[in-house]
Amino acid sequence: MKHFLTTEHWSQSSLQEMVDFARSLKKHKFQPLLKEKSVALLFFNPSLRTRTSFELGVHQLGGQVVVLQPGKDAWPIEFELGSVMDGEAEEHISEVAQVLSAYCDMIAVRAFPKFHNWQDDRQDKLITALANYASVPVINMETITHPCQELAHVMALQEQLGDLQGKKYVLTWTYHPKPLNTAVANSSLLIATKFGMDVTLLCPTEEYLLDPHYMQLGQSYSQAHGQELTVTHDIDTAYEGADVVYAKSWGALPYFGQWEKEKPIRDQYKHFMVDEAKMAKTNNALFSHCLPLRRNIKATDGVVDSENCIAIQEAENRLHVQKSIMNTLMNKV
Ligand code: CP
Secondary structure, X not given: OOOEOOHHHOOHHHHHHHHHHHHHHHHXXXXXXXXXXXXXXXXXOOOOHHHHHHHHHHHHXXXXXXXXXXXXXXXXXXXXXXXOOOOOOOEEHHHHHHHHHHHXXXXXXXXXXXXXXXXXXXXXXXXXXXXXXXXXXXEEOOOOOOHHHHHHHHHHHHHHHOOOOOOEEEEEEOOOOOOOOOHHHHHHHHHHHHOOOEEEEEOOOHHHOOOHHHXXXXXXXXXXXXXXXXXXXXXXXXXXXXOEEEEEOOOOHHHOOOHHHHHHHHHHHHXXXXXXXXXXXXXXXXXXXXXXXXXXXXXXXXXHOOOOEOHXXXXXHHHHHHHHHHHHHHHHO
């Protein structure tokens, strides 16, 4: 049995196979690939795209879906091993995983970090425990990475640019009034380097570097393609000649859980917003974002409404790649 927890566990060629099949599903939406199959979607956090695209995707493949929001319409869940459950949680992930495995053929989960302690959150304990106790494949709908978004992103880039090898790709930090999850930034770094792009990480200071695990993986994927992962804090250098600009905001890890200390630092960098002047320095770059996006905070209306913005195409591709992922996992059981 194979899970889809992170693209780290999948080769570039196997991810490409899923994207290729997603392309065929985009042309032929309705196929009975999940006939008589059922999928549980566990949402610990809000969603628009992920929930809609997974629910519709399962239906379009002839399967059944059940959506659960632990703590809202389902019991609050504990996921620490050996914990004395005298708090809010009414049941343990061990029983949840086994019961849902008895009912369903796949389980997908969204569980963001708790934002208290990065050393704890970086272990991705909830989805790891779920995958350990489940006897059916588990899909990551965003925890500390967002692998479904990665495939949708690559699919959209390939639709626009063809071969991605050597194309200059800029992952730029942007301002946001709240500290956000690093998941999409980690994922952007992983997938762009894995597919051989010439990747630059643009962020305000060293404090906004991503977790060393992802920085090192990005570097090793880059080197496997004969490239170097570039880090810069200089906006002009980063945008110069770029083919792709991907925007994301994230909280600085040294201040994880102490966000009041980070706020005056973050507030100095509102000018990292993607605007027309910055995009004019690029090689007529594509712009994208995972969405949701705060207009005129992360990117200007002019950038988001330009014909170079492929965020909607990327969001649509979530539907197609997730159907392909589910089909792959069903065939690997
Ligand atoms: N990009 C993304 O996952 O969107 P939602 O948070 O709306 O699901």
